[in-house]
Amino acid sequence: MNLSFKINSMYICVHNMDRAINFYENLFNCKVTGKDEIYSVFDINGFRYGLFANKKTGEKKIWGNNCLPSFQVNDIDLILEKLKELNCPIVFPLTNIGKNKVLEFTDCEGNAIEITSPIK
16 A cells, blocks of 8 residues: 555644634635634635644744745736735745746735746
8 A cells, every 4th residue: 555645734823813814814705614712724625724823722833934835826916916905015026936926925923925826
């Protein structure tokens, strides 16, 4: 038997759960699917994107850019408008890399997030 992997979820750490939920509900244009003060989750087309309030459990984390969630969108112009509405700093400007347009922004909790969109 061969070992196989499927990635179906990930989480990021947040300082303020309510603020993070509000931010991602606006970014994803969908409601959180499970919520509590320690862990909340969004279902993004079958992928579970979690928000973890690590300080509530006493778990120490090193904050930084060592994990980079990457979301593919179908329209780079629409996401740029959304990021402007949400006052997200762009930390890596829109750049063509291979067959994709790529940018990075900082979310409301200080996490670096990547957006990609196929070049049309």
